[in-house]
Amino acid sequence: MRARTVKLSLAAAAMAVAGAASTGLSLRAEAQPAPAAAADAVVARVGDQGITARDVERRLAQIPPFQLQSLGRTPEEIRRRFVSQVLVRELLLAQGAASQRLSERADVQDRVRGVLRSALLQRIQAEVAERSPVTDEEVRAYYEAHRDKFTAPAMVALWRIVVATREEAEAILAELKKDPSPQRFKDLARERSLDKATGMRGGDLGFVALDGATAEPGLTVSPALLKAAARVKDAELVPEPVPDGDRFAVLWRRQSRKAVSRPLEQEAPAIRRILAHGKVEARVKKLLERLRAKDVSGHAPELVDLIDVTSTGDLQPLRRPGTLASSRRPGAPPPSPVPRHDLR
Known part of the structure; x- marks a missing residue:
């Protein structure tokens, strides 16, 4: 897809503005950009966030063709609806969440950390695959060293x-x-x-x-x-x-x-995945050691002893330092468990 063809018509812009006037959304039809600047042309803006032709092209490439067909019959119709119905909608919801300060909620912060963690691991996997791919010699050496796993x-x-x-x-x-x-x-x-x-x-x-x-x-x-x-x-x-x-x-x-007796040719793909995973794990371990030495401070794992976890996996209220988990008057019911939220 050529980036310079990614734009909103005046009619599409007017429809989008009419549907989102109360949210601070502004859409405008850009003049045909020069080829050199086409990728950075802003095709829609929500608040202070802009959507460029490069963003549209990148996101469209991630969508299976059968899903794109539900947005229209022609490439132009698909592009315009994708911007107004998908990308603009995402930014509007994100802007609404920011205005409600949802990013300050603990469960949202947990999910953000999870996304960042996954993104870093994916980046490490890509870098290892590019810079240190598993060789045929490594696969053969693993097979010979673990031959008992492949023969019985x-x-x-x-x-x-x-x-x-x-x-x-x-x-x-x-x-x-x-x-x-x-x-x-x-x-x-x-x-x-x-x-x-x-x-x-x-x-x-x-x-x-x-x-x-x-x-x-x-x-x-x-x-x-x-x-x-x-x-x-x-x-x-x-x-x-x-x-x-x-x-x-x-x-x-x-x-x-x-x-x-499974030959090397049959087991090579699985061995290659095992070795690639091992290289990634080694890289992650090295990174964690460096980050731990740099960033971990005030580490007091003994304080988690103040948290009670029942046999059913529920959390009990924190105990006061110096008290026992069973320090309640005889016959008194146990404290109500604290509901679990996003403990996965």
């Missing part, structure tokens, strides 16, 4: 009840044939398993690798159990007791998981 061996989930004799194991299998439910298996594991650690979890060993390793420290599964589990399908009980050292196990194969 085949595993099988097992439940086990350990007993002393084959007869005990056969009796448990007979009970499970009558009631082959997960809950019954767990109950029997808690009641009868000699392995109390896994018995308390209902016999759940979790996922077991083909070498017998599990996610539990110090817990491994014998090759005999894995061999027996390989003879049945997922969700099936091993139909006979399995010798496990000098004991016997009732074994249930719950499910299996295939081996996973």
Whole structure:
């Protein structure tokens, strides 16, 4: 869009003035500006705030085309309505808020700080992306250093009840044939398993690798159990007791998981995002350290102990220094919580 074409006709200006005469708004049709000054030409003014052709062009570029179509049928109509119905409206509301001194409200100040914080973070992200982009070498190095995150061996989930004799194991299998439910298996594991650690979890060993390793420290599964589990399908009980050292196990194969190997080409986009985020975080941390040393003063975090936060997340009134949160007469109701506002 050429900036020199962004202007209000006399008719559009008159309509806007008629609709906003009581607010101090003035709109005027500018003479066709010279090309060199087109971007800075003022197309509308609200109080002491002006809207330039550059502002219009910048804001129009941020609007999806399907939304712009609702403003008119021609580019000229869209531009003029966008100025009068969007940009002018924004400035009028902002001017009304300023006249009511809304900027002095605590919740408004919180939102302003939030906008400034987000703007600074976005600027840091853009600067890092431009000045220190993530390289292919960095992506490859991260992949090699964290290869265990992108590969996983085949595993099988097992439940086990350990007993002393084959007869005990056969009796448990007979009970499970009558009631082959997960809950019954767990109950029997808690009641009868000699392995109390896994018995308390209902016999759940979790996922077991083909070498017998599990996610539990110090817990491994014998090759005999894995061999027996390989003879049945997922969700099936091993139909006979399995010798496990000098004991016997009732074994249930719950499910299996295939081996996973995700190549660098597949993971590169995600790794690149992780590394970019890390660079931004490092830049933010460095900035915060500098700003903290420069601007933080009178830091007294112990004073927040005067604020009570209930178990439901509500704030109680401030306590006086030297008093306890429970220092009220016996039988008295607790103080009413202070409503929460914009604590996100």
